[in-house]
Amino acid sequence: MLTLTGVGKRYPTGDRALTDIQLSLPKGQVMALIGPSGAGKSTLIRCVNRLVEPTQGSIRLEDVELTKLSGSRLRHARRSMGMIFQEYALVDRLSVMENVLSGQLGYVGFWRSFLRRYPQEAVAEAFRLLERVGLPHAIDKRADALSGGQRQRVGIARALLQSPKLLLVDEPTASLDPKTSRQIMRLIRELCAERELAAIINIHDVALAQQFADRIVGLRAGEIVFDGKPSDLTSEMLTTIYGEEDWDTTPEPADDDDEESSGATSHVTSPQAATAPHAPRQNRLASGGAQ
Numbered sequence: 011m012l013t014l015t016g017v018g019k020r021y022p023t024g025d026r027a028l029t030d031i032q033l034s035l036p037k038g039q040v041m042a043l044i045g046p047s048g049a050g051k052s053t054l055i056r057c058v059n060r061l062v063e064p065t066q067g068s069i070r071l072e073d074v075e076l077t078k079l080s081g082s083r084l085r086h087a088r089r090s091m092g093m094i095f096q097e098y099a100l101v102d103r104l105s106v107m108e109n110v111l112s113g114q115l116g117y118v119g120f121w122r123s124f125l126r127r128y129p130q131e132a133v134a135e136a137f138r139l140l141e142r143v144g145l146p147h148a149i150d151k152r153a154d155a156l157s158g159g160q161r162q163r164v165g166i167a168r169a170l171l172q173s174p175k176l177l178l179v180d181e182p183t184a185s186l187d188p189k190t191s192r193q194i195m196r197l198i199r200e201l202c203a204e205r206e207l208a209a210i211i212n213i214h215d216v217a218l219a220q221q222f223a224d225r226i227v228g229l230r231a232g233e234i235v236f237d238g239k240p241s242d243l244t245s246e247m248l249t250t251i252y253g254e255e256d257w258d259t260t261p262e263p264a265d266d267d268d269e270e271s272s273g274a275t276s277h278v279t280s281p282q283a284a285t286a287p288h289a290p291r292q293n294r295l296a297s298g299g300a301q
């Protein structure tokens with residue numbers, strides 16, 4: 011479905027962000043992309059939708075070579091890639107329905123969407139999608155009146171309205187609480203299964219990646235150093251990806267009555283409990299032109 015062959019990226023500054031990336035994603039597969047800050051995760055996702063120009067290699071979506079496209083053919087190809095962002099990228103003053111319908115922008119043309127005249131079938135599909143993502147009651151609300159989790163659901167419905175073949179998802183849970191994060195990851199996973207959609211999810215939370223992805227790819231310094239099942243992501247592999255750390259231990263909760271125990275002892279947890287840093291960051295998928 012999506013095939014990257016020998017993809018490399020060197021920024022004009024001289025930074026080499028990706029080296030010889032080989033990746034093949036079948037229909038319906040949910041792939042989590044993990045790795046430390048600066049490993050190249052955003053660059054990889056942005057190379058696929060061509061917000062960043064790869065400097066080497068080939069990226070094929072079905073039978074289309076994405077690296078060769080420009081102008082209207084590139085715009086057309088981008089419609090088949092739905093994007094979901096950490097900061098949701100909604101228009102605050104517009105309603106939920108209008109935000110979802112903006113997913114049609116690539117189809118209906120600027121003036122028609124500017125005048126907010128969307129085809130009847132797009133409106134009907136937007137209703138169906140809002141029902142599916144659990145927001146049928148919020149259609150007329152302004153986007154800025156929603157919680158983070160609800161905003162992300164709108165973002166998901168908007169991405170699906172363009173009937174994509176592939177979802178590119180940038181830190182979808184970075185601004186959400188743990189329960190809402192799980193609900194959003196579960197929703198993305200279910201929707202991918204229902205629609206045979208492939209997804210690449212850039213995510214810092216290793217435990218969430220393990221629970222909800224079919225496959226995990228670990229990047230380190232621009233190279234793939236792990237590509238396997240979530241259950242194969244051992245402590246040793248986490249060290250390969252992130253560097254040396256005691257992944258199997260967590261501090262015993264501090265006991266106020268017993269000073270000696272605080273910080274001095276630890277208990278063993280499963281590698282699944284290991285969670286890498288989880289900090290919100292600027293939404294760079296949404297911004298700017300190709301670099």
Ligand SMILES: Nc1ncnc2c1ncn2[C@@H]1O[C@H](COP(=O)(O)OP(=O)(O)OP(=O)(O)O)[C@@H](O)[C@H]1O
Pocket residue numbers: 021022023025026027045046047048049050051052053054291301
């Ligand atoms: N616009 C740019 N110009 C020059 N170098 C860049 C640019 N964007 C990223 N880089 C460099 O490319 C490398 C990979 O960065 P990238 O943002 O893709 O990593 P990341 O894994 O997404 O990091 P994070 O998890 O912190 O978002 C880093 O060395 C970074 O400094």
